Amino acid sequence: QKEVEQNSGPLSVPEGAIASLNCTYSDRGSQSFFWYRQYSGKSPELIMFIYSNGDKEDGRFTAQLNKASQYVSLLIRDSQPSDSATYLCAASSGGYNKLIFGAGTRLAVHP
Amino acid sequence: DVKVTQSSRYLVKRTGEKVFLECVQDMDHENMFWYRQDPGLGLRLIYFSYDVKMKEKGDIPEGYSVSREKKERFSLILESASTNQTSMYLCASSLPSGTGEETQYFGPGTRLLVL
Numbered sequence: 001q002k003e004v005e006q007n008s009g010p011l012s013v014p015e016g017a018i019a020s021l022n023c024t025y026s027d028r029g030s031q032s033f034f035w036y037r038q039y040s041g042k043s044p045e046l047i048m049f050i051y052s053n054g055d056k057e058d059g060r061f062t063a064q065l066n067k068a069s070q071y072v073s074l075l076i077r078d079s080q081p082s083d084s085a086t087y088l089c090a091a092s093s094g095g096y097n098k099l100i101f102g103a104g105t106r107l108a109v110h111p
Numbered sequence: 112d113v114k115v116t117q118s119s120r121y122l123v124k125r126t127g128e129k130v131f132l133e134c135v136q137d138m139d140h141e142n143m144f145w146y147r148q149d150p151g152l153g154l155r156l157i158y159f160s161y162d163v164k165m166k167e168k169g170d171i172p173e174g175y176s177v178s179r180e181k182k183e184r185f186s187l188i189l190e191s192a193s194t195n196q197t198s199m200y201l202c203a204s205s206l207p208s209g210t211g212e213e214t215q216y217f218g219p220g221t222r223l224l225v226l
Binding site: 043088092 | 216
């Protein structure tokens with residue numbers, strides 16, 4: 001069974017701090033990795049994707065990928081209360097752009 | 112902007128009813144997906160379609176069927192609704208594999224309650 005594992009949280013960080021969210025995946029054939037943000041009662045929205053080993057930065061967000069360790073992470077710098085949400089990690093699997101999702105990590109940013 | 116819409120935000124049905132959930136995307140995407148999302152379980156793939164009239168089972172297809180008669184529309188059918196199908200249902204669409212753009216874009220979701 002191919003899986004994506006995330007710590008369910010909640011991860012609590014103070015406003016202005018760096019939030020670090022982690023994810024591991026089991027399918028060595030996965031090539032693409034995605035981070036989605038989901039507010040309570042809403043649908044997931046894409047934050048960023050990463051295909052290559054290393055770091056990818058977009059504004060306050062940095063995704064990190066280590067294929068050898070099968071590990072993906074998302075760093076959120078200068079965390080804001082509006083960043084409080086559940087963050088879903090997803091890995092491509094099996095063609096047709098299918099994704100396997102983790103259960104999500106709940107992030108709480110407190111003032 | 113990609114737009115994926117779903118026919119209902121909230122739906123209440125009785126056990127045994129036939130339920131139709133519809134999804135429409137306006138970006139000419141080949142791939143469309145249906146997921147259900149339950150607390151602690153994440154998103155689980157029910158069915159997906161990679162072309163008109165083409166469909167493949169996902170991880171949890173039992174009790175569901177799908178229809179894709181037109182490229183922009185993908186319907187999920189609960190043949191005989193049961194209480195364990197109470198869930199949030201999410202539709203998504205994407206371009207085909209190999210385009211370099213594999214992102215799935217989600218609709219707003221339908222929260223279904225089966226009584």
